[in-house]
Amino acid sequence: xxxxxxxxxxxxxxxxxxxxxxxxxxxxxxxxxxxxxxxxxxxxxxxxxxxxxxxxxxxxxxxxxxxxxxxxxxxxxxxxxxxxxxxxxxxxxxxxxxxxxxxxxxxxxxxxxxx
Amino acid sequence: xxxxxxxxxxxxxxxxxxxxxxxxxxxxxxxxxxxxxxxxxxxxxxxxxxxxxxxxxxxxxxxxxxxxxxxxxxxxxxxxxxxxxxxxxxxxxxxxxxxxxxxxxxxxxxxxxxxxxxxxxxxxxxxxxxxxxxxxxxxxxxxxxxxxxxxxxxxxxxxxxxxxxxxxxxxxxxxxxxxxxxxx
Numbered sequence: 001x002x003x004x005x006x007x008x009x010x011x012x013x014x015x016x017x018x019x020x021x022x023x024x025x026x027x028x029x030x031x032x033x034x035x036x037x038x039x040x041x042x043x044x045x046x047x048x049x050x051x052x053x054x055x056x057x058x059x060x061x062x063x064x065x066x067x068x069x070x071x072x073x074x075x076x077x078x079x080x081x082x083x084x085x086x087x088x089x090x091x092x093x094x095x096x097x098x099x100x101x102x103x104x105x106x107x108x109x110x111x112x113x114x115x
Numbered sequence: 116x117x118x119x120x121x122x123x124x125x126x127x128x129x130x131x132x133x134x135x136x137x138x139x140x141x142x143x144x145x146x147x148x149x150x151x152x153x154x155x156x157x158x159x160x161x162x163x164x165x166x167x168x169x170x171x172x173x174x175x176x177x178x179x180x181x182x183x184x185x186x187x188x189x190x191x192x193x194x195x196x197x198x199x200x201x202x203x204x205x206x207x208x209x210x211x212x213x214x215x216x217x218x219x220x221x222x223x224x225x226x227x228x229x230x231x232x233x234x235x236x237x238x239x240x241x242x243x244x245x246x247x248x249x250x251x252x253x254x255x256x257x258x259x260x261x262x263x264x265x266x267x268x269x270x271x272x273x274x275x276x277x278x279x280x281x282x283x284x285x286x287x288x289x290x291x292x293x294x295x296x297x298x299x
Contacts, residue, residue, distance in 0.1 A: 001223065001224065001230070001231065002124070003120075003123060003124070003127065003231050004223055004231065005220060005223075006124075006127040006128070006131065007127070008216060008219050008220075008223075009131060009216065010127075010130060010131060010134060012212045012215060012216055013131070013134050013135065013138060014134070015212060015215075016138070016208055016209070016212050017137075017138040019208055020201075020204050020205055020208045021138070022201075023143070025143050025146070025147075025184075025187060025188055026138070026143075026146065028184070028187075029137055029138070029146055029147070029150050029184075030138065032150055032154075032180065033134050033137070033138075033150060033153065036130070036153060036154060036157050039157070039169075039173075040130075040157055040160060040161075043161060043164050043166055043169060044164065044231065045229070045234060046234050046239075047164050047165065047231070047232060047234065048165075048232060048233070048234055048236075049232030049233065051165050052165055053165045053166065053167050054165075054243065054254070054255035054256055055167075055253055055254050055255070056246070056247045056253045056254075056255065057253070062244070065243050065244065068243050068255065069164070069165040069166070069234070070234045070236050070239045071239055071242060071243065071246075071255040071256045071259055072238060072239045072242065072259060074166045074168060074169055074256045075256050075259035075260045075264060076264075076267070077166075077169055078168060078169055078172055078256065078260060079260065079267070079268060079271040079272075080271075081169070081172050081173055081176050082172065082176065082271070082275055083271055083274050083275055083278070084176070085176045085179055085180060085183075086274070086275040086278035086279050086282075087278050088180055088183060088184075089183055089278065089279060089282045090278045090279075090281045090282045090285070092183050092184060092186070092187035092282075093281075093282040093285040093286045094285060095187050096186075096187055096286070097285055097286070105143075
């Protein structure tokens with residue numbers, strides 16, 4: 001249970017960075033940390049005690065197949081990681097454009113974003 | 116590897132400390148390097164958890180994340196954060212997130228959530244048993260993402276394509292409509 005709790009701590013730290021920081025690159029970093037936490041959490045849910053990687057080798061019987069860790073979260077996280085990269089590229093592109101337009105990364109100094 | 120708990124705890128504590136440094140440091144470049152160290156520790160944690168495919172992908176993606184984030188920060192001259200932090204907002208959000216943590220611990224601790232090391236595998240049992248005979252792929256993860264759940268992979272490739280297209284459209288120097296107006 002402590003492993004899950006540490007994952008939630010990591011997620012909460014990312015959420016705090018996303019909400020409370022004023023620098024937009026810091027917000028992006030917070031989102032990346034949340035991404036890591038969710039991916040790690042899903043993989044940890046699928047871990048089996050004493051488990052091995054789900055790769056079938058020559059001469060394995062069905063009792064050895066029972067020792068595999070859960071492959072389904074791994075398959076979903078695999079694409080989730082790559083999507084995280086794409087979203088990060090989009091966010092950094094926006095950050096670069098905002099910096100060129102306003103000359104700062106600070107949210108409170110960008111007057112055009114004020115409501 | 117029978118008991119991986121000590122290695123996993125070490126890596127998780129390292130990740131938490133690295134995240135604290137990345138969040139609280141005053142220099143953007145240090146923050147980027149720290150979050151990248153967290154990502155590499157995550158890759159090692161995936162290796163211990165029996166997920167070599169994920170570990171390799173995370174390693175490659177982490178290098179690209181480092182390159183993209185450094186491109187976003189280092190070429191710009193104003194990378195240090197000089198303003199002091201807002202104490203009221205920090206205290207309020209810390210209390211709020213502490214409450215989230217508390218309620219999360221209550222929920223995960225009381226309900227029938229599977230314990231660490233004992234996954235349900237209600238769906239995955241079928242994949243593991245029929246993966247090799249049905250798809251002829253020795254790697255069960257590959258047989259899931261490319262055969263059993265190929266439509267999911269197609270949708271996620273669409274999301275990836277859309278996000279890269281958005282990044283290219285934002286970073287493009289000249290718009291097409293502007294050129295036509297100039298030439299006409």
